[in-house]
Amino acid sequence: MFKSLKLIHALQFMFVLAASSFTSACQDNNYPEVKLLDPPVATTFTNPLMTGSDPWILRANDTYYYQQTMGDRVRLWQTDDPSQLESATSTDIFIPEEGAANSQNIWAPEIYSIDGKWYVYFTGGDGQDVNQRIWVLENTSDDPMTGNWVEKGKISNENADFWAIDGTVMEYNGASYFIWSGRPDVTNVDLTQKIYLSKMTNPWTLEGDVTLLSEPEYDWERNGFGVNEAPEVLQGPNGYFLTYSASFCGTDDYALGMLTLKEGGDPMVATNWQKSENPVFSKKPENNAYGPGHNGFFKSPDGTENWIIYHANTNSGDGCSPLRNVRMQPFIFGDSGVPQFGEPVATGQELEKPAGDL
Secondary structure, three states: OHHHHHHHHHHHHHHHHHHHHHHHHHHOOOOOOOOOOOOOOOOEEOOOOEEOOOOEEEEEOOEEEEEOOOEOOEEEEEEOOHHHHHHOEEEEEEOOOOOOOOOEEEEEEEEEEEOOEEEEEEEEEOOOHHHOEEEEEEEOOOOOOOOOOEEEEEOOOOOOOOOEEEEEEEEEOOEEEEEEEEOOOOOOOOOOEEEEEEEEEEOOEEEEEEEEEEOOOOHHHOOOOOEEEEEEEEEOOOOEEEEEEEOOOOOOOOEEEEEEEOOOOOOOOHHHEEEOOOOOEOOEHHHOEEEEEEEEEEEOOOOOOEEEEEEEEOOOOOOOOOOOEEEEEEEEEOOOOOEEOOOOOOOOOOEEOOOOOO
C-alpha cells in the first residue's frame, strides 16, 4: 500500500513537471510555428455573372466601374475583378423625384471620365413611351462612388429632340460625338429604331446636324420589328468600329451588327461607315445563349486582352424580361484588324479570368 502511494506521488510529480516544462516552452515560444495557408485564389469564372441587362463597364484608375439597367434609378458598381460583379460594391447615384420627366423607365446608364469629371448618360421618361429621352449626370469628385451627382438635363438640340435611348460617346481626332438609338421624328408613329450621331459642344450639349448612321434593312435586323439600338464604339489597332443591337429584344434573334469607319473618315458622313451584311454575334441555343446583345467593351487589367460584356437569355422565349443575365468573354482582332467576337460561350463553362486579374 505504501509503495503504491509512493508510485502515485511520483507519477503526479512527473506530470506537474512535464506540464510546467510545456508551459515554459510555450511562454518561451520554443514550440513549432503553425502557418495558416491562404485559401486558393480562383483563376476561372463561369457565365452568367449576375442577373441584369444592358451592361456597361469602364476601367479608370485601375478600377472597373460597372452599370446596368435598374428601371427606377441609376446605380454604380466598383470592382477590381469584373468576373465577380455580383459581389462588387455598389451605390445608388440617382434616384429621381416622383413625377419628374426622367423618373420612369430608366435604362442603359453609361459612365465616362471626361475632362477630369465624371458623367453618366441614361435613358429615362415620364412613363409614356413617346417621352423617352437621354439625360446627363455630372460628378466633380475624384471618386465617382462619392461626391454629388448633379443633373445636367436632357442631352439634345433643336435637331435631335425626339425619342432617344441608349446614348454613348465617341472620342475621335480630338472631337466628341454622341451616338444613340432614335425614331425618325417626334410623332412616334414609326417605331423603327435607327442609329444617329451628332457632334458635342460639351458633355451635355449637341450641336449642328444629326447624321443617320444605320437603320434596319436586313431581315436579321427586323425580327419582331425593325430595331437598331445600343450603339457601342470600339477602337481597334487599325480603326474604329460601332456595334449595335438589332431586332426586337423580345425575340431570340436579338443580335449584334457592326459598322466600320473608313480610315481617316469624318464620322458625320454616313457613307464613311460600312455596314456588315450579317450579324457579328448571335444566338447559340446549345450554349444556352438566346438574344445576346447590348454590350460594352473593356481591357484586361494588364491591358493585353480585349473583352466583351453583354446580356443574353438562358432560355428560349424569355424576351425582354428580368430573366436576362450578364455575361462576358474575350475576343480578338483578326489579322486585318477587324474584331472577331466568335460565339457566346456556354453557361457554366470555365473561363480564365482577364489577364492580370488577381
